[in-house]
Amino acid sequence: xxxxxxxDDYVDPYxxxxxxxxxxxxxxxxxxxxxxxxxTALAAALCRTLGQEYDxxxxxxxxxxxxxxxxxxRNAVLPDDRIEAVQTGCCPHTAIRDDITANLDAVELxxxxxxxxELVLVESGGDNLTASFSYGLVDVQIFVVDVAGGDKVPRKxxxxxxxxxxxxxxxxxxxxxxxxxxxxxxxxxAAVRAGKPTFLISLREDPAATEVADWVRAQVRARVxxxx
Amino acid sequence: xxxxxxxxxxxxxxxxxxxxxGGVEQAIAxxxxxxxxSLETFLRRxxxxxxxxxxxxxxxxxxxxxxxxTGAAPAPAGDRVAALRALDREAEARTPSPxxxxxxxxxxxxxxxxxxxxxPDPVWDDLPAHPHHPLALGVAAAVAGLAPGDxxxxxxxLSITGPATAAQRLLAMDPITVAVVTxxxxxxxxxxxxxxxxxxxxxxxxxxxxxxxxxxxxxxxxTDRFFAS
Numbered sequence: 001x002x003x004x005x006x007x008d009d010y011v012d013p014y015x016x017x018x019x020x021x022x023x024x025x026x027x028x029x030x031x032x033x034x035x036x037x038x039x040t041a042l043a044a045a046l047c048r049t050l051g052q053e054y055d056x057x058x059x060x061x062x063x064x065x066x067x068x069x070x071x072x073x074r075n076a077v078l079p080d081d082r083i084e085a086v087q088t089g090c091c092p093h094t095a096i097r098d099d100i101t102a103n104l105d106a107v108e109l110x111x112x113x114x115x116x117x118e119l120v121l122v123e124s125g126g127d128n129l130t131a132s133f134s135y136g137l138v139d140v141q142i143f144v145v146d147v148a149g150g151d152k153v154p155r156k157x158x159x160x161x162x163x164x165x166x167x168x169x170x171x172x173x174x175x176x177x178x179x180x181x182x183x184x185x186x187x188x189x190a191a192v193r194a195g196k197p198t199f200l201i202s203l204r205e206d207p208a209a210t211e212v213a214d215w216v217r218a219q220v221r222a223r224v225x226x227x228x
Numbered sequence: 229x230x231x232x233x234x235x236x237x238x239x240x241x242x243x244x245x246x247x248x249x250g251g252v253e254q255a256i257a258x259x260x261x262x263x264x265x266s267l268e269t270f271l272r273r274x275x276x277x278x279x280x281x282x283x284x285x286x287x288x289x290x291x292x293x294x295x296x297x298t299g300a301a302p303a304p305a306g307d308r309v310a311a312l313r314a315l316d317r318e319a320e321a322r323t324p325s326p327x328x329x330x331x332x333x334x335x336x337x338x339x340x341x342x343x344x345x346x347x348p349d350p351v352w353d354d355l356p357a358h359p360h361h362p363l364a365l366g367v368a369a370a371v372a373g374l375a376p377g378d379x380x381x382x383x384x385x386l387s388i389t390g391p392a393t394a395a396q397r398l399l400a401m402d403p404i405t406v407a408v409v410t411x412x413x414x415x416x417x418x419x420x421x422x423x424x425x426x427x428x429x430x431x432x433x434x435x436x437x438x439x440x441x442x443x444x445x446x447x448x449x450x451t452d453r454f455f456a457s
Binding site: 086089090091094098100102104105 | 242243245246247248249338397453454
């Protein structure tokens with residue numbers, strides 16, 4: 001038998017517990033999307049709604065070190081020791097997809113500080129429609145776009161729109177003001193997302209982000225069930 | 229073997245290096261670096277001080293870790309742990325700035341995370357929990373089948389490429405100009421890494437630069453920075 005067919009002492013380098021979803025520790029949820037679409041507002045809403053239910057923490061990747069972290073602190077959403085900000089070396093996209101080291105360090109720091117952690121939100125810096133999280137960093141990812149960016153965004157696609165586990169179209173209250181057709185956005189999203197969910201929401205009208213929070217709860221339940 | 233060396237020196241290796249500017253972010257803020265000429269001066273200075281020190285430590289760690297091409301007899305694991313700890317203290321003594329110590333250990337941790345899965349080996353367990361970056365680099369080189377001189381070359385090369393990329397991003401410099409700057413430093417990188425490999429007496433380079441220490445300390449206190457160091 002050729003030597004490369006002998007697998008008796010083969011150590012599988014790909015057998016990474018994290019990659020198989022068998023990693024212990026909290027559910028990690030990525031929040032990505034273009035600048036200004038409402039990622040930080042959604043993170044704050046989820047902290048308010050879920051903070052009493054789950055032991056949770058947030059990692060922010062703002063272009064400036066502490067802008068988003070300060071927003072969360074100002075809104076008294078989370079205590080300081082549950083927020084970690086990472087520097088992304090002028091390249092927010094690299095830090096969540098190509099080289100996730102700084103974010104892994106931050107998540108592990110939070111896990112070490114709060115051993116009972118159940119949920120970690122990793123908020124990316126604002127990027128473009130091609131931005132997506134590595135599944136080495138997060139278990140599921142939410143991509144946030146907004147109505148004011150134009151109703152063509154779902155049709156343009158890109159990995160964030162087509163492949164995210166949940167697409168959130170925020171600021172539906174602005175639709176009449178910017179001439180955006182929500183039905184077009186709903187239809188175009190469905191067409192490119194192969195059955196994965198899209199929620200059209202307005203964080204201004206529903207500061208609790210009820211629908212998204214329910215989706216996150218379902219993800220936590222699924223993870224707990226998978227580990228039981 | 230060459231492929232392993234190229235992999236270790238590749239900025240695509242996901243070890244967290246892209247979030248560190250090697251002092252360039254603060255050097256730009258301070259007006260020390262502003263154009264290709266001042267960038268080249270800065271990189272040469274960094275290469276011949278902290279770059280040389282990192283190269284020596286990486287080569288020593290590679291030799292200590294052992295391996296087919298390190299020219300060292302396999303040491304008992306306990307001795308190896310002690311020797312790597314001693315090298316970690318040598319690195320600490322050569323890094324007076326607390327901010328640079330933290331940056332080095334952060335990058336060491338990142339390299340261990342990827343290295344121990346890319347090149348699995350029990351030697352990884354002999355390193356301290358968050359080793360200085362040159363130690364992680366030396367061990368990675370050893371377990372990837374490289375020689376101490378290769379570890380030194382990777383350390384010397386990385387001491388200029390990371391900061392060069394950071395400068396390119398922060399100053400929106402022409403990327404080709406930055407490539408020219410690093411290419412022009414090629415011979416210097418080779419000279420520094422060759423001279424940094426410890427001899428039989430275990431002599432280690434000890435170059436440091438007060439400017440880099442000061443830049444790092446000022447930088448660490450800023451809240452508006454893009455880079456971790």
